Structure formats: structure tokens, C-alpha cells
Amino acid sequence: MTDVLVVGAGSAGVAAAIAAAETGADTLLVEASGHVGGTLARQLLEHSAGFHDAAGNQVTGGVGQRIVALLQEYGGSPGHVPDDVAYTATRTPVNHAELSMVEAIMLQRAGVRLMLNTPVVGATVEGDRVTSVTVESPRAVLRPSTIVDASGDAVVFGHAGAALQTDTAATQPVSLTLKLGGIDYAPLLDYARVHPDDFRPGSRIGEHTEDHVNLWGFGTLLEKGFRDGRLSWRRTEMHLAGWPTRGEAVLNLTRTVAGEDSYLRLASQVMETVSWFRDYVPGGRLAYLADVADRIGVRESRRVLGVQTLTQDDVKLGRSSPTSVGQGAFPIDVHDAASAGLSHTDKPNAAYDIPYGILLAHDLRNLLAAGRCVSSTHEANGSARITATCFTTGEAAGTAAALAVRSGNTPHDLDIAALQAELRRRGVLGARS
Incomplete structure (x- = not known):
């Protein structure tokens, strides 16, 4: 027993x-x-x-x-x-x-x-x-x-x-987290240093030679992507947890309300995110989708x-x-x-x-x-x-x-x-x- x-x-x-x-x-x-x-x-x-x-x-x-x-x-x-x-x-x-x-x-x-x-x-x-x-x-x-x-x-x-x-x-929205590879962190972090207002106040911007960085922001680039029709949902911030020495990052950006078709909506958002990252985020031109969470984030x-x-x-x-x-x-x-x-x-x-x-x-x-x-x-x-x-x-x-x-x-x-x-x-x- x-x-x-x-x-x-x-x-x-x-x-x-x-x-x-x-x-x-x-x-x-x-x-x-x-x-x-x-x-x-x-x-x-x-x-x-x-x-x-x-x-x-x-x-x-x-x-x-x-x-x-x-x-x-x-x-x-x-x-x-x-x-x-x-x-x-x-x-x-x-x-x-x-x-x-x-x-x-x-x-x-x-x-x-x-x-x-x-x-x-x-x-x-x-x-x-x-x-x-x-x-x-x-x-x-x-x-x-x-x-x-x-x-x-x-x-x-x-x-x-x-x-x-x-x-x-109302319960909180659900998300699908994704991991990107192929990121060039030198221009990405240079952008963050030059645009401090685009990131959470008090943020420390790391170096591209570090093993771990953490960024919360990118609001200007997100808004531009939304206005241009590249992102179908509006977000004021993206959370990026990165491994510069490996060229990888986990992105917390997607969001929708819970429901029967949540995964289907989030799948579209994941691919929009990858495309937007390549075209709008400095250092993202060669980024690729390396992994996607195996479950919806509740x-x-x-x-x-x-x-x-x-x-x-x-x-x-x-x-x-x-x-x-x-x-x-x-x-x-x-x-x-x-x-x-x-x-x-x-x-x-x-x-x-x-x-x-x-x-x-x-x-x-x-x-x-x-x-x-x-x-x-x-x-x-x-x-x-x-x-x-x-x-x-x-x-x-x-x-x-x-x-x-x-x-x-x-x-x-x-x-x-x-x-x-x-x-x-x-x-x-x-x-x-």
C-alpha cells in the first residue's frame, strides 16, 4: 500500500x-x-x-x-x-x-x-x-x-x-515559450546600451562575452512590429534570457487567453516572433527556432x-x-x-x-x-x-x-x-x- x-x-x-x-x-x-x-x-x-x-x-x-x-x-x-x-x-x-x-x-x-x-x-x-x-x-x-x-x-x-x-x-493569460539559436549578441547588447529607455529602469546590460544575460524590454521594436503588421498581438515588453556565448535565448512574449484553440493561436505567434526577431532585433538576422515548450505555459x-x-x-x-x-x-x-x-x-x-x-x-x-x-x-x-x-x-x-x-x-x-x-x-x- x-x-x-x-x-x-x-x-x-x-x-x-x-x-x-x-x-x-x-x-x-x-x-x-x-x-x-x-x-x-x-x-x-x-x-x-x-x-x-x-x-x-x-x-x-x-x-x-x-x-x-x-x-x-x-x-x-x-x-x-x-x-x-x-x-x-x-x-x-x-x-x-x-x-x-x-x-x-x-x-x-x-x-x-x-x-x-x-x-x-x-x-x-x-x-x-x-x-x-x-x-x-x-x-x-x-x-x-x-x-x-x-x-x-x-x-x-x-x-x-x-x-x-x-x-x-480573470485568470492570467497563457503563453508558449520559445528558444532561439543563431543570435549575434554584440549588436543586440549594443542596441540595449544605446537605447536604455527601451528597457526596464535600473537594468544592467551585459557583455556579449558573458555566459548569461537577462533583458526585459524591447517595447519600441515590439510596437513597430505590431504597427507594421508583423506581430498580430500587442505587447509592451519581451523577456529575453540569453546565453551569449552559445548564441541562444529563451523568449517570453506570446500571450493569449486560455481556451480550446490556445495552442493553435500561440503557434502562429511563435512563428511571427521568429520572423519579427530576425528583421527587427539587431543581431537577429540569422536567428532560428531551436525549441518550443512542450506544453502551454499556464x-x-x-x-x-x-x-x-x-x-x-x-x-x-x-x-x-x-x-x-x-x-x-x-x-x-x-x-x-x-x-x-x-x-x-x-x-x-x-x-x-x-x-x-x-x-x-x-x-x-x-x-x-x-x-x-x-x-x-x-x-x-x-x-x-x-x-x-x-x-x-x-x-x-x-x-x-x-x-x-x-x-x-x-x-x-x-x-x-x-x-x-x-x-x-x-x-x-x-x-x-
Whole structure:
């Protein structure tokens, strides 16, 4: 019998599964796709973010930091480097394929059992507990003691009929990230130096001999491309995470509302972006499409209703909590589906605590959430969805699930002090004593 079932092998799910297994639980991780790494690895995110607060103090440790450290050993990341665009104190560039492999290695070392290409298709509930979860490929009925839903879309919550958030705020738009090769960075960075007003204030413009650069802007070139009919959607900024010595860059530019034909619309935008980059961006004449994310990038989907809910003020004011199981510090980063830019870029006054209650299902006692579907308001989710914070909520949920199994309790009945002590032992930062 499985002690802990973790659904979703993204940042939160990987951290949850590692933590649960290392805490002594027989742990099974199921993932609908054929890979581990989730959005960070397979949606080609420019880099991981949220490991430090605005003052440069590290707020994410534990499994998330261990993944970065092992990735550094393999040469797949320089670690935490200063953020060139001054949006946060640091960013953490990653080689996406190597990140996926490193996470798989850590899962194996922890003793996690893994089922890929295995979507959840059903769940049964008796009283206040989920008694079984049904998966496909092949069909199997799993009967875990405790479940961590790190699917991103609260899949288990949905099948179990668990309470979800009911606010009607518009969710953030979806995107398809792309990687270009063949870029000549010398003229590109020269353009950025000559046109500082075209980039985020306070930006540092790197050199073409550097391994990593980060640019947020290009508004003038984007507007010209839109006016000329080369770009069919309007954007005020593009995020470019580049590797000058390799001539590569990941571009975060495409955007559309979620829907049945989202991928089809985004595919057109990807090819328009490649053509526009070649003709409008200095150094882009020989650029080519090197890779496209294997999934649509979803910033926000279903959010669960927990015992507690993280709010915009909790994040902005850097509020503390006696039940803290970690910390977050990333700005409230909310992309506006109805406009060409962002509706929120609010920076917290300080790191904020993550209350244990935002992980706990409101009405089912053996079900936890981790990652972007935790109990949060639309605005607070703009910070909590960031990968470093997902590592933290995942590790907290996985540890809590394992401790609940060990003690014969449910996660709702867990001794919070014991959980916090175990998280501190694991290197999680901000778990209160």
C-alpha cells in the first residue's frame, strides 16, 4: 500500500515526493506527461526565481536549494546570480534538459517510485477522506493514506469534489515559450546600451562575452512590429534570457487567453516572433527556432479552498504566521489577459510566511495542495506560483504527509511544531519554531 501519493512531477511535486520519501513514507509520484520537471523544465521558463527577497536574503532552502546545488555540480546552472533587470535580487538560470535529469536523479536517490504518462482520471471519497485515486495508462486504482495534489490544476481536488476558490477574477493569460539559436549578441547588447529607455529602469546590460544575460524590454521594436503588421498581438515588453556565448535565448512574449484553440493561436505567434526577431532585433538576422515548450505555459488555473487563504496583503506586507512552513518573497507578478502588459508588479516589503493552512483541503482531511493551486487569492497567487515558492510548498506538503502517516494522524491533526522542526532540519527557511 502506498503511504503518500504525489500527483504532478513539477517543481512542487518533485519536492513533495523527495521530502515524503526521505521522511520515511512509501511514496509514489504520478505524472501525466513523460517527463519530470514540469513548467520550469518543459515550458522552457527563462530561469527559476524567488530564492531571495528584495534585500538579497535567501528565503528558499531545502529541496529547492539542493536541486540547484546538484545542477551546479553537473554544470547545468551558475547558481543564483544578480538579476540584471532589478525585478528581484537574484535569478537562477537553468539548462532545462539537465534540470529534468537532475530532479529524476534526486527522486531515485530518495527512493521515490515514479509513474510517467499516468494521468489521474478519478477519485472516490468516503466521509471526509479520499479513499482512492484512479489513474490511466494502465488503469489502476490507488489507495494511498495521504495525497499531495501538485498537479497545477488541482486535478485530485476536482475529481474528489473538494472545495475550490469561487472568486470570479480573470485568470492570467497563457503563453508558449520559445528558444532561439543563431543570435549575434554584440549588436543586440549594443542596441540595449544605446537605447536604455527601451528597457526596464535600473537594468544592467551585459557583455556579449558573458555566459548569461537577462533583458526585459524591447517595447519600441515590439510596437513597430505590431504597427507594421508583423506581430498580430500587442505587447509592451519581451523577456529575453540569453546565453551569449552559445548564441541562444529563451523568449517570453506570446500571450493569449486560455481556451480550446490556445495552442493553435500561440503557434502562429511563435512563428511571427521568429520572423519579427530576425528583421527587427539587431543581431537577429540569422536567428532560428531551436525549441518550443512542450506544453502551454499556464500561470494560473484552479486554486483550492484551504483552511487558510494567502491574501494580497499577506504578501505585500510581508506578514508572519505562527504556522509558517516556509517563506516566499517574489513580487505579485500578474499578467493581464486584457492588455499588453502586467496588471501587478507589487514587491513585498519583506519575505512573507506561508501558513500551513493554505496547503490543507478545507473539507477532506487526507488531501493537501502544493504549487500554484494552493489556497490563495488571485493577486497572492501571482507570487506563490513562482518556482522557488513551489519548491517550498511542495516540501512542506510532502513532509506533512509523511509525518501524518508516521503518527497515524491526518495532515489536519498534525502537531505543527513537530512539522516545523522537521522542516528546519531539512533546511527549509522560515519554518517558525
